[in-house]
Amino acid sequence: MHELSIARNIVETVRQHLPAGEARDVKSVTLKLGEFNRIVPESLEFCFEMASQGTAVQGAKLMIKNVPIRCYCKKCGSGFEAGRYITICTNCGDAGVELISGNEMDVVEVELSEA
Ligand SMILES: [Zn+2]
Numbered sequence: 001m002h003e004l005s006i007a008r009n010i011v012e013t014v015r016q017h018l019p020a021g022e023a024r025d026v027k028s029v030t031l032k033l034g035e036f037n038r039i040v041p042e043s044l045e046f047c048f049e050m051a052s053q054g055t056a057v058q059g060a061k062l063m064i065k066n067v068p069i070r071c072y073c074k075k076c077g078s079g080f081e082a083g084r085y086i087t088i089c090t091n092c093g094d095a096g097v098e099l100i101s102g103n104e105m106d107v108v109e110v111e112l113s114e115a
Helices: 002-017 041-052
Strands: 026-034 061-067 070-073 079-081 097-101 105-112
Touching (some): 002 026, 002 041, 026 041, 041 061
Antiparallel strands (some): 070 079
């Protein structure tokens, strides 16, 4: 399952950033998730729960921040928000569009419980 391997990566990333030698619980993990990844947030939350079982990240809540797909047209220079799939420029109809955002999959915040 696609989401499960992503969830495992997230758990691994968080674990690597935890302060060593401190037994503090992870309260939440904030993930920036671009819509271009075509991931169902609920599914990823579920997989995250599974992947974090038995690790220091267990019990943490995954907070997903959706990042809409934004494109830039190389022909006319207009920027626009695309749907779930990049199609063509909404201004001139050209297909030479570039992805500006929407590709993100970054852990941006890890909240720890009080020591
Ligand atoms: Zn255009």
